[in-house]
Amino acid sequence: MRAQSLVLCCGILAAGPAAAADPAKIDWGKIKPTSLTLFYPGQSSYEWLRSAEHPGAQVVAGDGACLTCHKGSEKKLGAKLVKPNKLEPMPVKGKDGSKELKVQVAYDDKNSYWRFQWKTNARQPGIEYPYYRFDGKEWKVYGEPRLNKSVQEGKQAAIYEDRLTLMIDDGKVPGFAAQGCWLTCHTGERDMPGVASKDEAQKALKKNDVRKYLPASRSNPSDWSTVKSTDELAKIKAEGGFVDLVQWRAHRSNPMGGADDGYVLEYRSFDKGKNHFASNMDNEKKVPKFMYDAKKFKAKATTAKDVRKRDPFLIKGVNAVAFDPQAGWKEGDMVPRYFLQPAEDSAADNAGKGTWKNGVWTVVITRPLGLANPDDKALKEGGVYSVGFGVHDDNITTRGHHVAFPVTVGFGAKADIQAVKLP
Ligand code: HEC
Structure with a gap:
């Protein structure tokens, strides 16, 4: 894979x-x-x-x-x-x-x-690079580098490239x-x-x-x-x-x-x-710019349990499509913080x-x-x-x-x- x-x-x-x-x-x-x-x-x-x-x-x-x-x-x-x-x-x-x-x-x-x-x-x-994770309301950063206090205290997952x-x-x-x-x-x-x-x-x-x-x-x-x-x-x-x-x-x-x-x-x-690479956050609408193309990635988003289990890259023109706010987002859905181009x-x-x-x-x-x-x-x-x-x-x-x-x-x-x- x-x-x-x-x-x-x-x-x-x-x-x-x-x-x-x-x-x-x-x-x-x-x-x-x-x-x-x-x-x-x-x-x-x-x-x-x-x-x-x-x-x-x-x-x-x-x-x-x-x-x-x-x-x-x-x-x-x-x-x-x-x-x-x-x-x-x-x-x-x-x-x-x-x-x-x-x-x-x-x-x-x-x-x-x-x-x-x-x-x-x-x-x-x-x-891997940190993600945006949907918490039921907002898209918040998931994953941080190991020098951060939040990671050392076990409140965030250790994720960085x-x-x-x-x-x-x-x-x-x-x-x-x-x-x-x-x-x-x-x-x-x-x-x-x-x-x-x-x-x-x-x-x-x-x-x-x-x-x-x-x-x-x-x-x-x-x-x-x-x-x-x-x-x-x-x-x-x-x-x-x-x-x-x-x-x-x-x-x-x-x-x-x-x-x-x-x-x-x-x-x-x-x-x-x-x-x-470029930021995957639309700073005005406060939602991601791109999600995965489900036809290419098997799903429009990933989740914490798939971290380190598959290629996480979100690539414009390859497996990324415009973010759809009506796509039925569930708590725990995650998309990469950066898309590639x-x-x-x-x-x-x-x-x-x-x-x-x-x-x-x-x-x-x-x-x-x-x-x-x-x-x-x-x-x-x-x-x-x-x-x-x-x-x-x-x-x-x-x-x-x-x-x-x-x-x-x-x-x-x-x-x-x-x-x-x-x-
Ligand atoms: C004139 C000699 C000298 C030069 C030049 C020098 N150092 Fe040192 N440095 C020492 C000595 C002596 C120590 C004490 C610890 C040891 O012996 O390694 C030390 C300690 C250190 C420590 C702390 C290690 C500890 O034991 O706590 C660091 C980091 C360090 N040096 C980095 C550098 C860097 C980077 C440079 C260049 C920008 C540099 N040093 C240039 C002599 C030097």
């Missing part, structure tokens, strides 16, 4: 600029994998790392590299940080402190190809090569100390929350509310002072054969165009395909070389890039991931990971 529907959707929809070459035909057995140890970082924010509590503060404040002092200590850091400690107020039971990520990179004249493998903590792939993320810099972001993702992790963000309220975030950012940002986007990097002016931000962006953010998502991009394309400067933003424009640059077998995800992301959009970091032959890798595993989001200290990836150039040129 599962394999069949995945094949159906991806065969039709994996178009886009990267579809020219077929990453499935690459002989990955010939490309030596690099194994990286990703670890659970807790709340080790930009601000904490520069505080008196961190013995490395002085070096970090002077743009020094984490690896100056932490080489080979990822496992130890993760084992400590995943347990109750001063940097983890919401420890997740049964979570692993570190994770081995196998990375292989190849390229040809058109594209770069990134293959990843990692073991999941759960015995199933995390292909698995993800693989790359943060890429081409040397234009000060400090990224030395400190990687940690430059973007700050007080005030979701699941961090001092979470910004919706009103505060609206006032400073015109957003409902605070997400990853780079130090250069603030007049005081340690105060998220000191956002620079639109003109100043536009100048930094035009000069390439942002990082690219590529995210493969097991629920919201994989069925479309994609990985999202985004970037981080003053916020975690998406590239221009249409994403692989083909991405467009700069948001459609990256292809991504993952399969889960025997507890291991194998994901291949294809990113074209030489992208010329203003929201992309172009990868080129001869180029060396600093990359931060992250994996969100076992029903978790925000900082509940495993992350790596930054490494360099080179295309026909010396680096920690050297991409192999394909014949």
Whole structure:
């Protein structure tokens, strides 16, 4: 059932600029994998790392590299940080402190190809995303990530998608090569100390929350509310002072054969165009926009007892039809929070395909070389890039991931990971 529907959707929809070459035909057995140890970082924010509590503060404040002092200590850091400690107020039971990520990179004249493998903590792939559930009157969110109190108290089911993320810099972001993702992790963000309220975030950012940002986007990097002016931000962006953010998502991009394309400067933003996914809530009518096509899904909705038992994806043009308010909804009926669609424009640059077998995800992301959009970091032959890798595993989001200290990836150039040129 599962394999069949995945094949159906991806065969039709994996178009886009990267579809020219077929990453499935690459002989990955010939490309030596690099194994990286990703670890659970807790709340080790930009601000904490520069505080008196961190013995490395002085070096970090002077743009020094984490690896100056932490080489080979990822496992130890993760084992400590995943347990109750001063940097983890919401420890997740049964979570692993570190994770081995196998990375292989190849390229040809058109594209770069990134293959990843990692073991999941759960015995199933995390292909679910929270739902809207009808309670007899209203459609309310069903399922939340494991860092949430409601899940830890047993009031909500633990549901979230698995993800693989790359943060890429081409040397234009000060400090990224030395400190990687940690430059973007700050007080005030979701699941961090001092979470910004919706009103505060609206006032400073015109957003409902605070997400990853780079130090250069603030007049005081340690105060998220000191956002620079639109003109100043536009100048930094035009000069390439942002990082690219590529995210493969097991629920919201994989069925479309994609990985999202985004970037981080003053916020975690998406590239221009249409994403692989969009909200399934009609905010005016307060009902979902789409339901399942009963002819394709066997029912117009799913229920809690079917969670993790079948492919949950709701795909426009494949198995979604317009929501019918008169369809006789019963308490407990559920539809996905997001529907899927083909991405467009700069948001459609990256292809991504993952399969889960025997507890291991194998994901291949294809990113074209030489992208010329203003929201992309172009990868080129001869180029060396600093990359931060992250994996969100076992029903978790925000900082509940495993992350790596930054490494360099080179295309026909010396680096920690050297991409192999394909014949
Ligand atoms: C000058 C050396 C130095 C540098 C540079 C440094 N650290 Fe540390 N860090 C330490 C020491 C020493 C500790 C105490 C625990 C230990 O020995 O691992 C520590 C502790 C930590 C902890 C808490 C672990 C615990 O035991 O509670 C985290 C998380 C951490 N560092 C992350 C980082 C990150 C991320 C960077 C780069 C942005 C960094 N450190 C840079 C020396 C350093």
